[in-house]
Amino acid sequence: MRLFVNRIKSVFISYSKEDKALIASIKMIAGSKPYNLKPYKIATQHTSVAKSVKRGFKESNERLEYLGDAVLSVVVAEYLFKRYPFKDEGFLTEIRSRIVSRDSLNNVARTIGVPQIVRYDKKRKTPNSHKSLFGNTLEALIGAIYLDKGFKHSRSFILNKLLKPHFDIEELINTTKNYKSKLIEWTQKQSKSPSFQHLETIDKGHYKEFIMEVRIDDEPIAKGHGLSKKKAEQDAAREACLKLELEEQ
Template sequence: MARLFALVKKFFKKSADKEKDSQLVESIEQITGSSPKNLNLYKLALMHTSAARGVSTDGFRESNERLEYLGDAILGAVIADYLFKKFPYKGEGFLTEIRSRIVNRESLNNLAKKIGLQKLIIHDGHRRTMYTHKSMGGDALEALVGAVYLDRGFKHSRKFIIKRLITPHFDLEKIIETNLNFKSIMIEWAQRESKQLRFDIVEERGDTHNKEFVARVVIDNEAFASGSGYSKKKAEQAAAEKACELLKLK
């Protein structure tokens, strides 16, 4: 009798798992636009570290972190390609900046919520986890890209990224209109070229209520460009913009 009961229980568990799987398949289809071939990849993409901890037997945590690493790279390549072709007359400083505005954590976290991915994530269930792992959504989105890439190949993942993520959810015109962050363009440039870079505030003009600052971009200990503004930040941005112009990074 106990054996029969166990069998019945097993049967119901199996059928519940099946039901869960088919719900997941449907959600994945809605999000990615195509049906998964290997569902396990997508399950892994949704597995947050907090839920994966302790599951492993050989020290290898089966969480979405490896897929996130892969998806981050695929996402970067696809968006690089997309922007490269969309803006044939723009320099690499512009392209890099626009890409980073699309793939930054905040933007990906928001996107994960919008497309309904956030609620599919499996985590430890503690409320705390939602707060301490703020980038859970963006991480899972990158991992999903990794899963689609492994499951269906590069072309398919490109289609998913452009048709399902970029086109419907990003207003490129609006992203571009927002002032470019020239300081970060300069910082990236300096890292790439192994230059020492520093921003100095070299002058403060006017009275307390109407102060103007002058900032200077210093490259390898040599003054390179300067700019002014009504806050230190704005002065630095102006100086950085001038430097970008001189270096033709703009």
């Protein structure tokens, strides 16, 4: 009912030039015009340009990003759940995390035109400060679509405008990024030396799980687990790359 009222209302509002441009962009990205423009305006507003609305509270897109992240998670979860009926939850979790990773969300966001609608303080830009800007804005946009049009609509946006056209899931499954080489390369540049330590083998009955730790100059950085020492090393290296923020380099 609320959605219906917003839909009717939206016909009678007269918009500013700026708003009209945003509406056109949203239509291009999401496939249909907003009913209620407000959440989209917030979604495209980075914290660097957000204004205080109440006792120091800034209305930036970070709250919507939190909401959109959850919506994205459940839609991808269901999609993988149904597509792979004989794969266990470890597999589903891993593939989902590759789909919603910062790297891939940033890439998709760039492709579908998010950079053209996000407003942020370009003067404050440093190499790191806006690293996830586009991916985060895409999540906020999902949050806005959810608030504006409900679950079904946001589910169909995620499946038909993001997941199916921009992800090759089979390739994602078969590609194992070589995090270990990436980490070793980085440590060499920093004149540091990495090492891998076998911490534990857990007997799981019908299989064994290995826990490996990666250290840099003997300082423990991250742990990883896997069904072989090699896989556990890769997992630890992946975790270390994330912690050290090497993902986008």
